[in-house]
Each structure stands twice: as structure tokens, then as C-alpha cells.
Amino acid sequence: MATDSGALPFGARLRAAVKARVPLCVGIDPHASLLSRWGLDDDPSGVERLALTCVEAVAGEVVVVKLQSAFFERHGSAGVAVLERTIAAAKAVDLLVILDVKRGDVDSTAAAYADAYLNPSSALAADAITVSPFLGFGSLRPFFDVARAHGTGVFVLARTSNPDGDEVQGARTGAGTVAASVLSQLRDLNAGAEPMGSFGAVVGGTLAELSEDVAINGPLLVPGLGAQGATAGDVRRLLGHVWDQVLPSSSRGILAAGPAPGAVRAAVREVAASLAG
Numbered sequence: 001m002a003t004d005s006g007a008l009p010f011g012a013r014l015r016a017a018v019k020a021r022v023p024l025c026v027g028i029d030p031h032a033s034l035l036s037r038w039g040l041d042d043d044p045s046g047v048e049r050l051a052l053t054c055v056e057a058v059a060g061e062v063v064v065v066k067l068q069s070a071f072f073e074r075h076g077s078a079g080v081a082v083l084e085r086t087i088a089a090a091k092a093v094d095l096l097v098i099l100d101v102k103r104g105d106v107d108s109t110a111a112a113y114a115d116a117y118l119n120p121s122s123a124l125a126a127d128a129i130t131v132s133p134f135l136g137f138g139s140l141r142p143f144f145d146v147a148r149a150h151g152t153g154v155f156v157l158a159r160t161s162n163p164d165g166d167e168v169q170g171a172r173t174g175a176g177t178v179a180a181s182v183l184s185q186l187r188d189l190n191a192g193a194e195p196m197g198s199f200g201a202v203v204g205g206t207l208a209e210l211s212e213d214v215a216i217n218g219p220l221l222v223p224g225l226g227a228q229g230a231t232a233g234d235v236r237r238l239l240g241h242v243w244d245q246v247l248p249s250s251s252r253g254i255l256a257a258g259p260a261p262g263a264v265r266a267a268v269r270e271v272a273a274s275l276a277g
Contacts, residue, residue, distance in 0.1 A: 007120075007151030010096075010128050011190070011198035014153070014219055017063035017096060018247070022272045025064040025098065025221065027251025028054045028086070030071045034252065038259040044078040047071070051086040054255060057264035059093035061272070066098040066221075066249055067126070084123040097126040098221065102157065104132035107142060114146035118154075128153030130202060130221070134168060137185050144189060144199060153198040155221045158182045159212060161204025161228070180212045190217040196245060203239070205230035205248060210238050220246050225271065226253020232274040248275060 030047040040046035051067075058065060067090075072083035090097050103113045116122050117129045131143050133156050143154050159169055159179040169179040183201055190197025197218040203210070205224030214220055220239060224230040225248045232248070239246045250271055257267035 009151050009198045010153030011196045015195045021063045024062045025249040026058045027066045029068040029251045044075045048082040055089045057261040061268045064096045069101045099126035099129045102130050102132050111142035114143045118146045118152040130155045132157050155200040158201035159203045161206040187216040205235045215242050223249045225250040
């Protein structure tokens with residue numbers, strides 16, 4: 001079903017794109033140490049060189065890239081301009097763009113963030129963004145409303161693998177953990193969507209175990225593959241029962257192969273092959 005803007009919903013576009021190629025998201029995180037490893041200056045020019053090289057290298061190999069906004073924002077307005085150009089370059093080669101911003105705020109502010117990142121009229125508009133539910137799941141309503149209107153998507157932090165995440169996400173409520181509550185509400189939002197909903201969850205690939213039900217009829221963004229220690233086998237062990245919804249993500253593990261585009265491309269193919277095995 002088309003949205004108010006006439007676009008297919010993000011969930012449908014993502015499912016079709018992954019079936020046509022490979023379920024892998026490449027994270028583009030131009031942090032200082034990676035710039036140095038590539039022999040680039042830690043400035044907007046270096047960030048743009050790295051980001052656009054990555055777009056060139058992964059185009060035609062994967063269907064999704066995840067841009068970590070913070071590593072662009074740290075360079076001020078010039079860095080944000082590079083982020084805008086990187087989003088445009090990725091879309092120009094038919095890559096879906098997830099903008100990793102982890103926003104979450106009260107209604108009026110959340111609505112402004114949603115317009116900035118999910119409304120196609122914005123130069124920063126992506127196909128989907130990450131958000132934090134820990135001001136209350138209801139605080140995310142503006143993100144869902146704008147995404148629904150424009151055919152874009154939202155990934156909600158649910159069960160992340162950072163060491164301190166369990167302090168909140170694993171806290172018990174009357175109905176289970178906080179993470180379970182987040183996943184349940186996403187399941188409700190995605191109910192009846194075909195082939196899957198546009199409202200996904202972020203689930204860490206390095207988790208030792210996962211007790212929550214992650215079958216939400218929506219995409220599961222799974223960071224941690226590669227440099228953070230998760231293997232393709234780990235991700236399949238955790239999430240093999242919902243594999244058609246899983247979008248593993250790797251950034252440093254792939255980008256460390258640069259700066260030659262061919263080397264980055266080879267690293268992408270190696271990771272993709274491990275996921276297919």
C-alpha cells in the first residue's frame with residue numbers, strides 16, 4: 001500500500017531490496033582513527049573523501065548504508081553539509097540510507113527531528129533513522145506519524161549490546177523487561193503490514209543471549225558484526241528464527257580494509273558470503 005506521499009513504505013522497499021541482493025548494511029563511521037588509518041586529515045574534506053569512497057565501493061554490492069551522524073556533526077556546519085552530500089550520493093546509486101541519530105525527545109522537539117530526518121523535503125532526509133524510546137515509547141509518536149506519511153522507517157533501540165544497556169533495557173516491569181515492552185509495542189504498530197512493517201528494532205549482535213520475542217513483523221537492525229566481535233554464526237544463533245527480518249550491520253570491520261575502493265568492496269563480499277553460508 002502506498003503512503004500519503006505515494007511512496008512504498010520503507011518495510012516493503014527494504015524487503016524487496018534485500019531479496020534482490022544481500023541482507024547486509026554497511027556502516028559509514030568516519031571517526032578520527034579511521035581517517036588516520038586511511039591517510040586522511042581529520043577535517044570535513046577527509047570525512048567526505050572517506051564517505052564518498054565507501055558509497056562508491058558498496059554500490060551494487062549491498063542495498064543499505066548506515067551513516068553515523070555524530071562523526072559528521074563533530075565538524076560543525078561543514079560536516080553536516082558533507083552528511084547531506086553523502087546522503088544524496090548514496091540515494092543516487094540506489095542505496096537505502098539509515099541515519100544513525102538515536103533521537104528521542106518530547107512531542108514538539110521529536111516532531112522537528114522527524115521533519116529533519118524523515119520528510120523528503122529536507123536535505124538530511126534518510127530512508128530510516130534510529131531513535132531512543134527511553135523518554136517513554138509514546139514520545140516517539142511524531143517519528144512514526146511522519147514516517148508513515150512519507151514511506152520512511154524508524155528503528156527503535158530495544159536490546160543493544162553496549163555493556164551498560166541492560167541497566168535500563170533489562171529492567172523488569174509487570175509484563176517483562178523494558179526491551180520486551182518496546183518490542184511488543186513495535187509488534188502492534190507493524191500488525192498486518194505486508195510484506196513487513198516499517199518500524200524496526202535495534203538488537204545487538206554481540207549479545208550472549210536474547211530472552212525477548214523479537215518477531216515484530218518489522219526489520220531488525222543488528223550492529224556488532226566484525227570489529228565489535230560478533231560473527232555471522234553469532235547473529236544466526238541469536239536471530240536465525242526471524243532471519244527474513246534481520247539486517248546485520250558492519251562498519252569498522254569492513255572500512256578498515258580501505259582506502260582503496262576495491263579492497264572495501266572485497267571486504268563487503270567476504271562478510272556477505274559469511275552471512276549467506
